[in-house]
Amino acid sequence: MSDFIQLHILTHYAPANLNRDDTGRPKTALMGGALRLRVSSQSLKRAWRTSDLFEAAVGNHLGKRTRLLGKDVYDAMLAQGLDAPKALEWARQIAAAFGSLEIEKPESKKKKSDGDSAAEQDLKKLLQIKEIVHVSPAERQAALQLAANCVQRGKGPEVDELKLLSKDATAVDVSMFGRMLASASEFNVEAAVQVAHAFTVHRAEVEDDYFSAVDDLDTDTGAGHIGERGYGAGLFYLYVCVNRTLLQKNLQGDKALANRAMASLLEAITKVSPTGMQNSYASRAYAAYVLAEKGTQQPRSLSQAFLRPVRGSDDRSMLTESIASLQKQRENFDKTYGPCSDACLALDTDAGTGSLQALIDFIQD
Structure with missing residues (x-):
């Protein structure tokens, strides 16, 4: 009761x-x-x-409601000396663990549209999640730690490593006001x-x-x-x-x-x-x-x-x-x-x- x-x-x-x-x-x-x-x-x-x-x-x-967790991860990998193309690729993979990306398939350099390539597209949009996600401190830290591990070993994230969402993270605001994830409903919080x-x-x-x-x-x-x-x-x-x-x-x-x-x-x-x-x-x-x-x-x-x-x-x-x-x-x-x-x-x-x-x-x- x-x-x-x-x-x-x-x-x-x-x-x-x-x-x-x-x-x-x-x-x-x-x-x-x-x-x-x-x-x-x-x-x-x-x-x-x-x-x-x-x-x-x-x-x-306290957590953060954001679509730009991928940008945080990208900036962290750049700060650790990783080159921009790899940082962008790996950051998008990590961001996608929290929800579908705004741009699912960046344009390749072979398929230019009006002179734009994937590298020339707006970086923010490339790393942006479609829906706002309420991310707990533990989940954000796990994403940044995975980014650091990837840089250290020179290899992108494994499938099992991308299981970053959790219902066990003690974020006060998420616990109070809830969380709804359309693409990962098993991690919703009432x-x-x-x-x-x-x-x-x-x-x-x-x-x-x-x-x-x-x-x-x-x-x-x-x-x-x-x-x-x-x-x-x-x-x-x-x-x-x-x-x-x-x-x-x-x-x-x-x-x-x-x-x-x-x-x-x-x-x-x-x-x-x-x-x-x-x-x-x-x-x-x-x-x-x-x-x-x-x-x-x-x-x-x-x-x-x-x-x-x-x-x-x-x-x-x-x-x-x-x-x-x-x-x-x-x-x-x-x-x-x-x-x-x-x-x-x-x-x-x-x-x-x-x-x-x-x-x-x-x-x-």
């Missing part, structure tokens, strides 16, 4: 463009008949796992952390920010540039579910590492903001409210608390109303289905109660 940690987070962001759609405007969602601002789970997870805070906590156990899209608890509109820039050397002509971008502000609800049992399993039973990973994740969730247009809006915010629950019961989001958009009032802020709605929804679920968790603990900056350290101790217990 799995042991779950559920996190319910309320965070306020001043005017910002946290997560853009294909037109460059803030993402939105229609919920409860009202338009809301939205931040995708992919945006949030990337901000957390690439943050300085997260890296400082579990840096030795995510132990599920992250919902964050959305505003109230109605929200994308507004237009008209701006201009003045040419410092030509002030007589007025604006040197005129533009427009979208922005929005709001109080966001975010739901995160951690399967502690699966996380520890993914980390090869290392409970201490699993606890350290959960602590760093919680701190990142409460302190690290999406990186979209930070320089333009300085949209850095700490969580205003966090409710943590733990138990073996079937997890559930409390998003239903905000089907009716929160309004706030003269004597109660939108944050106060939102906290009350969350707590009421939790009570109603418990009345209907029985307790949905064994214990809970909250951090509430509105009331000035609780602490991040207390929450960390709670989820690690």
Whole structure:
């Protein structure tokens, strides 16, 4: 039976463009008949796992999502004195162990097209894997070690040596957020952390920010540039579910590492903001409210608390109303289905109660 940690987070962001759609405007969602601002789970997870805070906590156990592992291997072999043609050939073989290559068959010098040969094609594309691969530190090190062995013996990799993928590598981010490999599904990793899209608890509109820039050397002509971008502000609800049992399993039973990973994740969730247009809006915010629950019961989001958009009032802020709605929804679920968790603990900056350290101790217990 799995042991779950559920996190319910309320965070306020001043005017910002946290997560853009294909037109460059803030993402939105229609919920409860009202338009809301939205931040995708992919945006949030990337901000957390690439943050300085997260890296400082579990840096030795962080993988890399990349298509360019082959370029790393190629550069390493060149640095060890191998000639470029052999380095390219062997690096492509090693990269192909992690997924199909973007260019399966480079053009040979005998078959030139518009004067281009394999050596003249874009090196990056020749070494690029088709799909982004989440590579663990151990897998990357194994690839580089194989490259070094090949250079040392002057011979390319053997078939058995190219079995570089592993499900036993203890990469925290892979264990948390999973890995999907279309060409090697046996090495997929089921995510132990599920992250919902964050959305505003109230109605929200994308507004237009008209701006201009003045040419410092030509002030007589007025604006040197005129533009427009979208922005929005709001109080966001975010739901995160951690399967502690699966996380520890993914980390090869290392409970201490699993606890350290959960602590760093919680701190990142409460302190690290999406990186979209930070320089333009300085949209850095700490969580205003966090409710943590733990138990073996079937997890559930409390998003239903905000089907009716929160309004706030003269004597109660939108944050106060939102906290009350969350707590009421939790009570109603418990009345209907029985307790949905064994214990809970909250951090509430509105009331000035609780602490991040207390929450960390709670989820690690």
